[in-house]
Amino acid sequence: MVKRRLHAAGYVNTGSSMLSSPSAPALHARLAPADVLVDERRALYRLAVELFAPGTEMSDNLLDHPIVRYEIGRALAGHGGVDPEALREVAAMGVRDVGIAVASDPAAAEQLEAPLRIIAPPGQAPRPLTEADGERFETAVRIVADGVDLFRRLAPAMAGDLLAHVSMLAVLRAETSGGVVSASSRYVPGIVLIDEPVGPMEVAEALVHEGAHEKFFDLAITREFLDTHAEDAEYFENSWSHARWPLEQTFAAWHAYTCLGQFFLLSEPAQLGPHSLLPKARERAAEIGDWLLAHEHDLLPDARWLLRALAGQVAEAADGVSTVDASLLAAGIREDGNFRVPPDVTYRLAKSGRAVVGRMEERPEIFWLDSDAGWVLNECRQAPGPFGLLLGNATEQWRVDLPEARRRLAAALGSLHVFSIIEASE
Amino acid sequence: MTTSNWVVRQQLFPPAVGARLPRLPPGAGMPERRSVVPIEWFRRMPNGGTVYLRSPR
Known part of the structure; x- marks a missing residue:
């Protein structure tokens, strides 16, 4: 049995809404193709830097860096300012490019302090594997590379659609991960953290799961998905762990489970890892989706459209x-x-x-x-x-x-x- | 090989990836949007993540 954070009781799954979902990548592209979405995200961060440090020019790649996005996001949230030189310094870390940028710098634990702290289970202090770990790191990187290849082979459209929003991956040392299978945070968008992998399918599933969250984060800052009203909306309580989720997390979970459910149809059951969510994903997406459809008045138009379109339901004629x-x-x-x-x-x-x-x-x-x-x-x-x-x-x-x-x-x-x-x- | 990374690598996805347009359910047109959309996402930065944990053994 697996569980997610922020949970809580008693939702009856009708399963009625998600029986024949259209392709998630294709529907995402109706809102905005991945390259358009990423470019718009960069325009937003570039504007933010301009607000705090007028005249500063930053490359696309720098603006994609998760720690740079973290620092800019903090400033936008009212916590401090933006120091362009400091941004360039925090982003100066070594990565290994295996189809995805894997954090490899021996100093990664310090450089990635924020995401490691934010996703840490209580009492745990996850540490990344790096080049300093020698062959153990090389083995993990090979599995990650195989996982990226597997994702691209099994679901090429979804891989292109979701990996466009993942700028970096960090592998956690198994003895420090504290039970984390995979994680991401909207506070440090663009980085996915995974437990030390055993096989490529674990990596592929984690990239679907967390890549869906990353996609949602980018949609939420460029399209009409949620506003501050979401904080006052009713909480969703799932039936499998009785976790209670605020609306934002409920939508994120529905989106991830929907993508996982579609990926499951393209994968081979024999490859699944011991903690795989794939066999449960469609049922859970249906449960969450039915609840969201009953609460769609709390969503903004693009979120409502994506919910209905992925559910295969007729949208309202007009807003x-x-x-x-x-x-x-x-x-x-x-x-x-x-x-x-x-x-x-x-x-x-x-x-x-x-x-x-x-x-x-x-x-x-x-x-x-x-x-x-x-x-x-x-x-x-x-x-x-x-x-x-x-x-x-x-x-x-x-x-x-x-x-x-x-x-x-x-x-x-x-x-x-x-x-x-x-x-x-x- | 370790790439120097004050720049993260270039995005490697092709233009308009995933742009194959699906057939939508009848009546499911695109949403009507406002001319000006305030982005409120950054007003609250919850110090947490979407973390998938193994269950305790």
């Missing part, structure tokens, strides 16, 4: 709330107004064309803009934009008639204005 909001916001826009971007607003464009905007208040505020709002922001960046001029340019840019351009422009301006991303003057 009327956002439509009403958009027209209400647009009603406050005066056509004799001029619109400008305040000097404390900064933004970055992702390759997808989406813009991520930041502004430093007591704590940094970050927003994603749709393409209309991003275009308007860019138009108003250099000089105040009169509504009439913006409308003429929008008609040309969007290749729509005047009424449609007016509606879209007013909606974009209204949304930007309500979040103080633009200012209006007569």
